[in-house]
Amino acid sequence: MVEKRKPIKVDEAIKRVMAYQKSGSIEFLPIEESFGRFLGDDLIATHDVPFFNRSPYDGFAIIAADTEHASSTNPVQLEVVGEIGAGSVFPYMLQPGQAVRIMTGAAIPQGADAVIMLELVCEIETDGKPFIQVRRKVKSGDNISLIGEDTKKGTVLAPKGTYINPGVVALLATFGYKQVPVSTKPAIGIIATGSELLKVDEPLQPGKIRNSNTYMVAAQIERAGGKPVNFGQFNDDFDTCFRQVADALNKVDFLITTGGVSVGDYDYLPAIYQKLGAEVLFNKVGMRPGSVTTVAVKDGKLLFGLSGNPSACYVGFELFTRPMIRAYLHCVNPIVKKTTATLGSDFPKPNPFDRFVRGRLSFENGKIIAYPIGLDKSNVVSSLAEANVLINLPGGTRGFTKGMEVSCLLLEDQEGES
Numbered sequence: 410m411v412e413k414r415k416p417i418k419v420d421e422a423i424k425r426v427m428a429y430q431k432s433g434s435i436e437f438l439p440i441e442e443s444f445g446r447f448l449g450d451d452l453i454a455t456h457d458v459p460f461f462n463r464s465p466y467d468g469f470a471i472i473a474a475d476t477e478h479a480s481s482t483n484p485v486q487l488e489v490v491g492e493i494g495a496g497s498v499f500p501y502m503l504q505p506g507q508a509v510r511i512m513t514g515a516a517i518p519q520g521a522d523a524v525i526m527l528e529l530v531c532e533i534e535t536d537g538k539p540f541i542q543v544r545r546k547v548k549s550g551d552n553i554s555l556i557g558e559d560t561k562k563g564t565v566l567a568p569k570g571t572y573i574n575p576g577v578v579a580l581l582a583t584f585g586y587k588q589v590p591v592s593t594k595p596a597i598g599i600i601a602t603g604s605e606l607l608k609v610d611e612p613l614q615p616g617k618i619r620n621s622n623t624y625m626v627a628a629q630i631e632r633a634g635g636k637p638v639n640f641g642q643f644n645d646d647f648d649t650c651f652r653q654v655a656d657a658l659n660k661v662d663f664l665i666t667t668g669g670v671s672v673g674d675y676d677y678l679p680a681i682y683q684k685l686g687a688e689v690l691f692n693k694v695g696m697r698p699g700s701v702t703t704v705a706v707k708d709g710k711l712l713f714g715l716s717g718n719p720s721a722c723y724v725g726f727e728l729f730t731r732p733m734i735r736a737y738l739h740c741v742n743p744i745v746k747k748t749t750a751t752l753g754s755d756f757p758k759p760n761p762f763d764r765f766v767r768g769r770l771s772f773e774n775g776k777i778i779a780y781p782i783g784l785d786k787s788n789v790v791s792s793l794a795e796a797n798v799l800i801n802l803p804g805g806t807r808g809f810t811k812g813m814e815v816s817c818l819l820l821e822d823q824e825g826e827s
């Protein structure tokens with residue numbers, strides 16, 4: 410008699426997995442290599458930005474009070490006593506009646522309290538000396554980027570666990586991080602099982618298919634921020650698979666297997682967990698695809714038994730493995746972020762289980778529309794390429810119609826949620 414499995418709810422399954430989350434450590438990387446990694450420590454402003462009052466324009470640094478009575482009919486004349494470009498500092502105190510030619514980014518000279526743009530003055534020469542004529546009143550503080558207006562010393566600009574995007578890289582450079590503390594990547598093993606599997610470069614043969622899961626999962630691991638370790642693909646032979654799993658488990662932080670988790674004659678993963686002495690956290694989830702997703706734990710280390718069916722494998726990874734990776738990387742929001750969208754076409758298939766339909770978000774006239782993609786079967790591979798969301802359709806309904814509000818899991822998001 411085939412074992413009858415009891416499905417648990419998706420949220421309960423995530424909770425059971427997350428109870429085993431662990432954090433990685435920190436390593437230092439050259440700033441050039443930090444993009445796409447996750448901060449291993451808080452990024453704190455170590456000084457004010459700007460660090461000195463500076464000019465946001467090419468113009469003249471002046472004393473605003475000098476222009477008190479300036480107008481188009483009564484231009485005020487100021488003597489230009491020097492010139493500074495960005496990187497230079499004017500060495501004297503500006504006196505009433507004086508101006509300094511100043512370029513964008515240069516430090517405001519002492520005594521000056523405003524800048525007037527080059528285009529707004531008339532440059533003249535009197536007795537061989539340069540002067541400017543100002544035809545408007547300038548207020549104190551006009552056109553000055555003040556110390557600390559961008560950010561104040563001590564501000565946490567990006568907490569530990571933040572995804573390092575190009576903007577974060579700019580901050581790292583601003584505060585002098587030649588070496589960046591990043592979270593170490595968890596090493597995640599991948600073992601593909603199935604006697605039908607061919608290598609990527611092998612020609613097709615009757616009854617065989619190429620192993621796509623290993624490469625798909627490796628890419629998913631990288632997208633989530635982990636390091637894939639490919640242990641190869643193996644025939645459905647208990648002893649071989651057991652040895653590979655037992656051996657690989659010692660070399661990685663988490664281990665993923667694909668295939669062999671259902672109830673078929675050659676589905677050896679349940680027996681492998683048993684022989685390993687691993688505790689099975691669940692072996693059936695109330696969802697489609699990926700209902701057979703199994704997670705077991707051995708000495709605190711998680712084994713993700715993902716389905717062999719490509720779409721089920723993909724979904725199982727995003728729901729259960731990805732949050733563990735993000736937690737390992739110190740992310741405060743490890744769960745896949747959700748948004749609501751309007752369903753773009755009917756999805757009439759009723760189902761007792763929650764569905765995670767591969768979909769594509771489209772932004773149309775201020776509305777977010779989610780379109781289901783391709784054939785919705787767990788063994789299809791073609792719909793995965795276009796998917797940037799999983800449309801979560803709750804179970805127990807008669808199907809869904811175009812225009813309904815649906816929840817979508819954002820596959821390309823880096824922020825996550827808790």
Ligand SMILES: Nc1nc2c(c(=O)[nH]1)N[C@H]1C(S)=C(S)[C@@H](COP(=O)(O)OP(=O)(O)OC[C@H]3O[C@@H](n4cnc5c(N)ncnc54)[C@H](O)[C@@H]3O)O[C@H]1N2
Nearest residue numbers: 601603620621622623668669670671676701716717718721
């Ligand atoms: N009697 C039952 N049969 C099945 C059940 C069930 O509850 N009772 N569950 C079905 C569901 S749902 C799924 S999903 C699959 C899960 O199967 P397994 O995880 O055991 O995986 P396999 O049997 O090894 O393979 C399934 C399918 O996927 C293809 N495959 C496997 N590995 C790869 C790979 N690396 N790359 C691409 N494709 C792969 C394999 O050829 C099979 O077609 O079980 C149902 N059956």
Ligand code: MOO
Nearest residue numbers: 699700701721787
């Ligand atoms: O585990 Mo299956 O993906 O529900 O078809």
Ligand SMILES: [Mg+2]
Nearest residue numbers: 669671673676
């Ligand atoms: Mg099977």
